[in-house]
Amino acid sequence: MNYETKMVGSESDEQLALPDYTAPSHRRRNIIIAVIIVLAIVAAVFAFKSGKKDAVAGPAIEQVPTVSVVVPGRQTVDSTISATGTIAARREMPVGVAGEGGMITRVLVEPGTWVAAGQVLATVDRSVQTETAASLAASVSVARSDETIAQAELDRARQLVDRGFISKADLQRKAATRDAAAARVKVAQATLGEARARNGRLDIRAPAAGLVLTRGVEAGQIVGPSAGVLFRMAMGGQMEMRAQLSEADLAGIHAGSRAQIVPVGSTQRFAGEVWQVSPVIDPQTRQGIARIAVAYDPALRPGGFAAATIVGGATQAPLLPDSALQSDEKGSFVYIVGAGDKVERRPVKIGQVSDAGVTILGGLGGTERVVLSAGGFLAPGQKVKPITKPITQKAS
Template identity: 25%
Template structure:
């Protein structure tokens, strides 16, 4: 009986051993290559729009407002009349100044004649030295009165001109604080404000690290501010719409803000249709027009854990290896890799959850897109 049982167990052991000898199927992964491609450096920042010129309109002389010659919120041209003040008092002051000038001119003419006669009579002893000194003093006094009268007349003309308040720049005007009939003057404050619209400026802050990274390639070169002209500036509005006009950077601060660790920058943006207004928040997009070369991997190949970003690479022996990578900007579905991979290496884009470093896998390359498709 024991012999029969042993004969029965022996085949079972053979079957079990044969099952253990069967290897599991090799895991298949889809890979794509690390490619070296041209690209244009691109970065994004949060910015705020401001007017290049923001003018407070004030009265420089006191007077009653007799007319307001603009519509609030409209575009005005440089030299347009904004307000007119009652000018009667200043007309009278100018007339008096002109009369005083005429009197001073008459007095000067008489003093010059007497002075000339005195110079002819003095050598003949007809007048004394003291009398000649008196004639000289009167002539000098008449000359000084002429200068004073001219100054008074010019002052009266200027004050009269201030009764007509004109736009010093072209731009959009704000709400009027003063109405017709109001008494305004230098102490009244702002009558309204006027801001320039075209071009408009976008202010944004660049981190110290980003600035250092951008200047890294120029460490051995002479600083060239004209290189900023190669950077195109576009804006994305809060609605997600990309503003069609392209601007240029025209200013970088000369120091890093110690509190924020950022560097202030400014770009001038064309605004011919007055779409942009001061105070708007926008996304500032900087793109260099010069082409550079960089290594790119598909976004699908990039993973992250506590150690940072990494990709899984399949080597020539079909073995999976982990490569920690330093990433830069993303362009479409590709990511630029600063460090960690080399051109031509195969990175896994599908099947990442099934493999671990050190495993041997079956490789299938990502099919190329059909002709005419991206």
């Protein structure tokens, strides 16, 4: 029995001794295992660090966006009023027939011609009037001859009266005859002067220096006192725009207010100044007229339509670019960056809009940091990283 046990034990010893390796093979296996373990550790450390970095950097970029902000301050902003109206001569002068009239022989000017005061615009046939004036001139000569004879007779009578040949009564009669002849000379001269004045009125002349606007007569036309207006002139070439304004707008301007005029069909601007504000309001349209004086320019044609921007005054207010304004069903608003760099919604009241920007009449004091752009991608309470830009820069 013990023998059998011993035999089994011997077989086990023999089996365990079979996988005996040589010394060099055992070392190579250990080296390979060690290298694998080291590589696994390095890979694990690298993966751990990369995951940690992504976990920190990723949320920061998503939750803290960078936005451009501006501090608008308070600027002097002109309060402007827009209006439309027509261009006209500031002082229009209608020119017609001042005398008896007749047939037009010559027309000497065209529309657009500058003329001096008293310059002849057109002439009327005066053949009959010229003959009449010549006859009156002859009458003056006859009257002067009669006066000369009467004066000579009076002088001779004075010499004879001292010798007793002529009585003093005859001397007085001759003196009276001389006085009557002198009076007839004056009457003839006055009649001739009147005829010449009438003939002079046959020339149609400019009442003052200015610009001829229209011409309504041609050579050969018969004209008279009832012919109406033959020429229209602008005194001194002065122009104006007659701007139609509502009662409220009319109350906001005064004589001396600056203005800019842009005729229809043109982009050119003309500087002007309000020189008269209508003292009455049309009861039908509830509008009045502001007359804006402007220097002459060929682009300003009387009767043409134009738009005007009138400066009614100035105010201190924040001024923002269009991109900073947002709107929804609740009204207009802006986003500002408040405490802790968090976004806040701020309702605002918008004033006039111009090339310079949008005037904010209420809601902002001017010291706030206002988001210039990307307002549509922000939400109240969101934390941002603000970058302040100058007010002159507009959001892209």
